[in-house]
Amino acid sequence: MYNPIKTLKTNTIGTLNMLGLAKRVGARLLLASTSEVYGDPEVHPQSESYWGHVNPVGPRACYDEGKRVAETMCYAYMKQEGVEVRVARIFNTFGPRMHMNDGRVVSNFILQALQGEPLTVYGSGSQTRAFQYVSDLVNGLVALMNSNVSSPVNLGNPEEHTILEFAQLIKTLVGSGSEIQFLSEAQDDPQKRKPDIKKAKLMLGWEPVVPLEEGLNKAIHYFRKELEYQANNQYIPKPKPARIKKGRTRHN
Numbered sequence: 001m002y003n004p005i006k007t008l009k010t011n012t013i014g015t016l017n018m019l020g021l022a023k024r025v026g027a028r029l030l031l032a033s034t035s036e037v038y039g040d041p042e043v044h045p046q047s048e049s050y051w052g053h054v055n056p057v058g059p060r061a062c063y064d065e066g067k068r069v070a071e072t073m074c075y076a077y078m079k080q081e082g083v084e085v086r087v088a089r090i091f092n093t094f095g096p097r098m099h100m101n102d103g104r105v106v107s108n109f110i111l112q113a114l115q116g117e118p119l120t121v122y123g124s125g126s127q128t129r130a131f132q133y134v135s136d137l138v139n140g141l142v143a144l145m146n147s148n149v150s151s152p153v154n155l156g157n158p159e160e161h162t163i164l165e166f167a168q169l170i171k172t173l174v175g176s177g178s179e180i181q182f183l184s185e186a187q188d189d190p191q192k193r194k195p196d197i198k199k200a201k202l203m204l205g206w207e208p209v210v211p212l213e214e215g216l217n218k219a220i221h222y223f224r225k226e227l228e229y230q231a232n233n234q235y236i237p238k239p240k241p242a243r244i245k246k247g248r249t250r251h252n
């Protein structure tokens with residue numbers, strides 16, 4: 001996490017401000033919550049009824065606990081002030097126009113594979129994740145906002161992969177000769193993660209439709225173009241014009 005305190009402030013004070021605004025103008029508020037509320041789960045797959053297993057003082061805590069309290073605040077404002085809330089628990093999502101350096105596994109592996117650098121697997125790579133394409137998420141969020149479901153809903157793709165399998169898949173799709181490099185395990189890294197999406201299917205009529213490889217090919221295409229663009233548009237600073245001194249004009 002780049003800035004834990006800012007992350008915590010955004011998730012707590014930011015959500016509080018938005019809830020106050022929603023109350024004042026009578027708006028329905030969408031909270032982009034996260035699968036991180038389940039922490040390193042003891043239940044698999046994770047359904048919305050699971051309370052989670054988060055280390056409150058670990059390195060992920062500012063994000064995880066920040067989102068957990070954001071959910072708490074939503075339901076306090078709903079019950080006490082009548083604010084309408086919709087809470088999406090979003091699982092790992094990717095697609096074109098994601099930030100190249102956001103540090104998550106999809107962007108890291110694609111960039112590394114395209115640049116011929118080693119793909120950095122944290123730990124043994126046996127931990128699992130389920131990756132969702134961005135347009136599926138957007139459709140789920142629209143369906144949620146248009147529904148009358150005020151309790152939390154998982155939005156994710158339930159197709160589960162180990163991180164090592166995922167590294168190999170990216171290498172194949174990119175056609176890359178990069179090696180796989182094993183680095184030390186990230187502290188408190190969830191070992192398994194897969195959404196139970198029964199609730200979204202039943203109550204929103206929603207499920208992901210974009211196959212993983214199709215989505216990854218679109219993301220790879222985007223990253224390739226971005227790298228080409230950056231290589232062709234290096235910023236070359238122009239020499240500054242000479243500074244003209246203010247003050248009395250000198251007459252020599």
Ligand SMILES: O=c1ccn([C@@H]2O[C@H](COP(=O)(O)OP(=O)(O)O[C@H]3OC[C@@H](O)[C@H](O)[C@H]3O)[C@@H](O)[C@H]2O)c(=O)[nH]1
Nearest residue numbers: 034035036090091092104105108120121122127186189
């Ligand atoms: O270079 C990398 C980056 C990540 N990883 C591993 O890949 C897995 C996925 O890590 P990511 O950083 O992409 O993100 P996570 O899945 O842990 O959480 C992310 O997606 C789900 C959302 O709910 C969270 O809000 C978001 O932070 C982890 O096990 C991580 O250790 C690597 O092995 N190498």
